[in-house]
Amino acid sequence: MTFIADFADDALRLFEDTTRRAGSVFEPSLRIGVTGLNRAGKTVFITSLIANMLARGRMTRLSAESTGRIEAAMLRPQPSDDIPRFEYEDHLAAMTGPDPVWPSSTRRISELRLSIRYQRSGLLASVLGRDGTLHLDVVDYPGEWLLDLPLLNKSWAEWSRESIGAARRPERIEHAGAFLAWAEKVDGTAPMDEAIARKGAALFATYLMDARKAGLSAISPGRFLMPGDLAGTPALTFAPLPEPDGPSGSLARLMRERYDAYRRVVVKPFFQNHFSKVDRQIVLVDALSAIDAGPQAVADLRKAMSDILDCFRHGEKSWLSPIFGRRVERLLFAATKADHVHHSQHNALQAITTALVRESIDRAAYKGARVEALALASLRATVEQTVEQGGETLNCVRGRSIETGEEVVVFPGALPDDPAAIVEASRHGQGNEGWLSEDYGFMKFAPPISAGRPGYGPPHLRLDMAAEFLFGDKLS
Template structure:
C-alpha cells in the first residue's frame, strides 16, 4: 500500500467521522447502494421502491408501515451536488403511461434522497415525537464492482488471466475475431495508435458479445459504459501476450501504462468517493436469464457473485481497507423477475439464489454484516393462473409480450428442487441442461390503474425494504 492510499484512507476516516457527528446532532442518513449486472432491473427496482414508499398501500410487510408508524415520506433535494439525480419522475412516467414502457437501464452512477417521518418504537415511544430518517439511494452499474480485482493485478497478470479465459470453451467463440487479430500483433513493436485502437475495439466487442450471450464475469467494466472517457487512452488498451523484450515505446509498455491509469483514474475514485460511503446494499441478479442461457452462463454468474462479494470484504492487506471507514451492515442478494414464475416455484428460485452465492458467503468475513437472499419482482408484470395439463394442474403466468404486445400465458419449465444439481452441472463444464431447459419471455410493463395510495404492484418489495432499512425505522 502506497503513501497515497494511506493519505486517502486517513481523509476518508476524517470525513466519515464528520458525517457521523452531523448525523448524531441532526437526522440520521442511511445510504443504500443498488447494483446488479446488466438487465437485472436496477432502474425499475429504485423507481418502484420510491413510488411504493411514497404511496404505501402495497408495503404491508414493511414493519413501520404495517404498524402505522410512518407519518409521511417525501423527496428531498439532491444530497450530492457532484452526482446526477436519479430521474425518478421520468422513469415513473414511462411505467405509468397509457402504453407503458420499461425505463432505460443504468449507465452511470446517480443518487436520490427520500426522507421518512416515523414514530419511534418502544416503551417511551408515546413521549417521543416524530423523527426523520433520510434514505440516500445510490444507483451504480454492477459491472463497476467487477473492476475491483484489477487493483490486485499488474498488467502482465491481468493479460494472462484474460487471455486464458478468452480461450476457454465458454468464451472462445465470442473471442475468435479478437484473438485472430491479436495473432497479427507484435507486442514488442513500437506503439502505433491505429493498432492500439483496433485492439481496444476488438476486445470491447468481445466483452459485448459475452454480455449478449448471458455471460457476466468480465472486466474492465467501463469498456462497455465509457461515458465521457470514450476514446481516452485510459480506455484504449487490451490484453497482450507478454513479449521477451519490450522497449519503453512499445505497444506492451503503452498498454501497461494505460492499464495502471485505468485503475488510478476510474477504479479508485469510484470506491473512494461512492462505494466506501454505503451502509446497506442490494445486489440484483437476473438468475432466470442466466439459467435460460445455459450452464456456462450460470457458472459465469457464480464467479461474478464471488467477485462482487469481495468488494464487501476488504481483508487486512487489501488496498480497499484504507478507504472503508464505513462498513456495509446488510447485504441482500435478490433474484429479480420472480413474476416470470408461478409462486409455487419461488422457493426454488430463492434456493438457487442462495446456492449461487453460498461459497463466496462462506469464504467472506463480513465482520458482523447480515446477508440475505430472496426472489422478488419490483414491478409485477404478470398474473397467475392454473390450467389443466394431462389431468394435472399446471401453474402459469400471463402477461403482455414485450415484442408483440399480445397477451400470452407461459409455463417456463420447472426449476430443480435441489439447487446443487443445477450448480453442479454449471461447475462441471456442461454445455447444456439435460432436459429442455427453461424458457424466458420478456413481458411488457402492466397497464396500471393508478389506485390512490398504492404504488406499482410488486412481489416482496416490502420484505426487501424491511430487511434493508427496517431496523432504522424503529
C-alpha cells in the same frame, strides 16, 4: 438488561450516523448500496421502491407502515451536488404510463434522497421525542461498471494473462476470434504505436460486447461496454496482451500505463466515492435469465459475482481497505424478476441464488453482517393462473408479451428443488445436456398496464420485505 443494551446500541448508532455525516442527531441518513450486474434490475428496483415508499398501500410488511408510524415520505435534495439526480419521475412515468416500457440501460451515475418522517416507538421515543426523520440515499449506475471492481486487485500482467486465457475458453472463442488473431500477432516489445493500440482496443471491445450478448457476465473492463463520457480517451485505449511485458517506450508498456490509468482515474474514484459509504447493501441477481441462457451463463454469473463479492470482504489488509473502510451492517441477496415464475417456484429460485453466491459468503466475507436472501419482483408484470392440461394442473403466469403486447399464459417449467443441481451442472456442463427440462424457458414480459392506483405504488413481490430488512429497524 436487554432493554438498556438495545437502547444503548441504538443511541450509539445514531451518534455514529451523526458524527459520520455531520447531520443532525435527529435526522440520521442511511446509504443503501444497490449492487447488480447490468440488467439485474437496479433501476426498476430503485424506482419501484421509491414509488412504493411514497404511496405505501402495498408496503404492509414494512413494520413501521403496518403499525401506522410512517407519517410521510418525500423526495428531498440529495447530499451530492456533483452527481445528477436519479430520474425517478421519468422512469416511473415510463414504467407505469398508459403504454408502459422498461427503462433503458443506465448510462451514468445518479443519486436520490428519500426522507421518511415517522413516529419513534419505545424508549427512543421517550428520550428523543416521538417525531423522527430518516434520510435514505440511493445511487444508481450502469451495472457494467461493477465488473471493474476486481481490477483494483489485479496487476496489468495478471489481468492481461487472465483475460487472454478467458478469451481462449471454448464458450468465448467464437466471439474472441478476431481479437485473438490480433493479440497473437502483435509484438508487445515493438515501439508503441497509437494506431495499433486503437485497433486492439476496438477488437477487444467488440469481443466483450458479443460475449455479453451471448449471456456471459464475467467481462471487464466494464467501461468498454458502457463508456459514458470516456469513449475514445486514452484510459480506454488498451487491450490485454499474451506477453504483457515490454521495455520502456514499447506497446506493452503503453498498454500497462493505460490499464493503470484506467484503474486510477476511472475505477478507484467510482468505488471510493460510492461504495465506501454504504451502510446496507442489496445485491440483485438475475439468476433466471442466466438459467435460461444455459449452464455456461450460470457458471459465468457465479464467477462474476464471486469476483465482485470477494472484493467486498472486510478486515483484510489490501489496498481495497481504504475503499471499503466501512462495514456493511446488512446484506440482502435478492433474486429479481421472480414474477416470471409461479410462487410455488420462489423458494427454489431463492435457494439457487443463495447457492450461486454461497462460496463467497462462506469465505468469511461478511463477518458480523446480517445476511439474508429473498426472491422478489420490483415491478410485478404477471398474475398467476393454473391451467389443466392432459389431466395435469400446471402453475402458470400470465402477462403481456414484450414482442406483441398481447396477453400470454406461460408455463416456464419447474426449477429443481435441489439448488446444488444447477450449480453442479453449471460446473461441468459444456452443452445444454441435462440442463433442466427441454421445454424449460422464460418469456420476457412487458410492464403491466395501469400499474398506478392512487395510494398504491406499482405492484411488486416482497419489495416490502426487502425494505423491512434494509431499513425497517431504523424506523423504530
